[in-house]
Amino acid sequence: MLTLRAHHLLCIQGYKGHGYSKDFTKNMDKIVYALKNDPSIQVKIITKTDIICSCCPHNIGGKSCEHRYKVDYLDKKVLDLFQIEKNKVYYYKDLLNIIHKKITYESFKNICSICQWFHYGYCKKGLTQPSQF
Numbered sequence: 001m002l003t004l005r006a007h008h009l010l011c012i013q014g015y016k017g018h019g020y021s022k023d024f025t026k027n028m029d030k031i032v033y034a035l036k037n038d039p040s041i042q043v044k045i046i047t048k049t050d051i052i053c054s055c056c057p058h059n060i061g062g063k064s065c066e067h068r069y070k071v072d073y074l075d076k077k078v079l080d081l082f083q084i085e086k087n088k089v090y091y092y093k094d095l096l097n098i099i100h101k102k103i104t105y106e107s108f109k110n111i112c113s114i115c116q117w118f119h120y121g122y123c124k125k126g127l128t129q130p131s132q133f
C-alpha cells in the first residue's frame, strides 16, 4: 500500500519526468511507474508528507513542507472536489475513476492554478487525456 497526500493524485497525472531535484524525480518515476503498472495498488489518502515528499528538497525533516499553507490548501480542494476521505484506503483504479468523472478544466484550474507547474501545461494534458492515466 502507498500513502499519498490528496493533491498528489493530480500531480501524478501530469508528471512528465520533471521535478524539484534528481532524487525527487527518481523517486517520482518509481511511484508513477508502479501505479501505472498496477492500478490495483491500494492507496491511503493523507494530508501530510507522503512518499513523494520523502525525496523532496522542500520537505522539512520528513514532517512538513516549506510550502505548507499552499499544499494544505491544495489537499483540501482535492478532498472536497472528489469527495475523497482523508485516511481512507482506496484502490488506485477507483481513484482514477473518481478523478475522470469529476474533473473539468475549470475545476482543475480552480485547484491547480496557484501551483508553479500549472503554466507548463503538463497537468492539463495529463488530466484531459484519459489514455495517459
Ligand code: SF4
Residues within 6 Å of the ligand: 049, 050, 052, 053, 054, 056, 057, 058, 059, 060, 064, 065, 066, 067, 071
Ligand atoms: S514536500 Fe511539499 S513541495 Fe515537496 S512534494 Fe511534498 S508537498 Fe510537494
